[in-house]
Amino acid sequence: MIGITITRTKSGLIQSFExxxxxxxxxxxxxxxxxxxxxxxxxxxxxxxxxTGITPDLEHRADGFLRCVVPEELPENTNEKIQLILEAMAVSLRSIEEQYGKHIQITFKKQEVE
Incomplete structure (x- = not known):
């Protein structure tokens, strides 16, 4: 099974996914x-x-592992663009999960501290 964890900041912004x-x-x-x-x-x-010209912090391995972390303290307009892209990604992944739930599971986490 593919496991996906999407971590949000306390204010609800996507901070990372794995x-x-x-x-x-x-x-x-x-x-x-x-x-x-x-x-x-x-x-x-x-x-x-x-x-946006922003390169997130990435870790990618041959075994299929992928981690992406959004840099902190970005200009507000840049962060808004990034959030829109990542929210669209989350919607697409949830669509795959709805159709193929035996093969993919998404977990959403919220950070306690920003």
Whole structure:
């Protein structure tokens, strides 16, 4: 199963997300759940960079692990753009979860302190 954790700040902004595991929906190279999650998450990271010039703090491993952390203290208009992109990512991932819930689980966490 693919596990996704989306962490929000106390005020509700997406601060980071982490993806790990494998969907095991189909054989490697034919797994549409894995492909969908990869396309949505990597597409969001690419959009953040392309549309705002900001490169989030990233960790990516060959085993499918991906962690993305939004930099702190960004200009308000830049942060608004990033949040819109990441919220769209979250909507897309929830859509995949609704359809393929046996293969993907999303957890939302909220930080206690900002």
């Amino acid at each position: 993806i790990s595991g494998h969907a095991l929906f189909a054989d490697r190279g034919k797994d549409i759940v894995c492909a969908g999650v990869s396309a949505v998450s990597v597409g969001a990271i690419n959009a953040v960079h392309e549309l």
